[in-house]
Amino acid sequence: MLGGYTFKKVDWTPRISAEFSYPSTFGGVFGARDKMYGRMNLMDWKNLQDAQINLQLKPTEKLSFKAELHKFRLAETKDAWYLNQKMYRDKTGGSGRNLGMEFDIVGRYVTALKRLEVQYGYGHFSPGGFVKKMADNVDANWCFMQIHYKFSKPLL
Structure with a gap:
């Protein structure tokens, strides 16, 4: 479920949105999950609840940013x-539901x-109670940069 609002008459055209996903099982094509x-x-997308809020900004026609905050639960x-x-897995269920929070900016x-665009981003994950008990209690950081070239024109 997704809902949001775009402020079209404001500089940088901000968009605020909220999403909620409740997937039980899903297998992405070729393992795609990004x-x-x-x-x-x-x-x-298995046994997951993802509550997400987003802020998108578009300072120019060529430059845009999106910040996402996810709250993950079993x-x-x-x-x-x-x-x-x-x-x-905690077969007793005693480790709780809280997987943690992730903040991403792209x-x-x-x-x-x-046809050529550059994307760059940063992510930070803070583990919740379940992850701390069952896996690790260390925060994770991640960054990327990629170049995307479109070889074909859109059909429509």
Whole structure:
């Protein structure tokens, strides 16, 4: 579920939105999991509740930013946290639901070529009670930069 509002008559065209996802099982094509539930790829769409708030800014036609804050929880306490090919499960359910929070910020710059864009981002994950008890209690940081070139024109 997603809802939001764009302030079209304000500088930088801010958009504020909120999302809630409750996936029980989903397998992305070729293992793809990026963008939908945190950029750090710490969550699979299995036994997950993801409450998310977003802020998007567009200072210019070529430059945009998106900040996301995720609150991750287990849907069922006796099921697992699915992390890549690994899963962490407390069969008693005593470790709770709180997986943690992730903050991501992503910038995008479209070059003069228009088909070429540069993306860059940073993510920070703070583990919740379940992750601290079952896996690790250390915060995680991640950053990236990528170049994206569109080889074809849109069909529509």
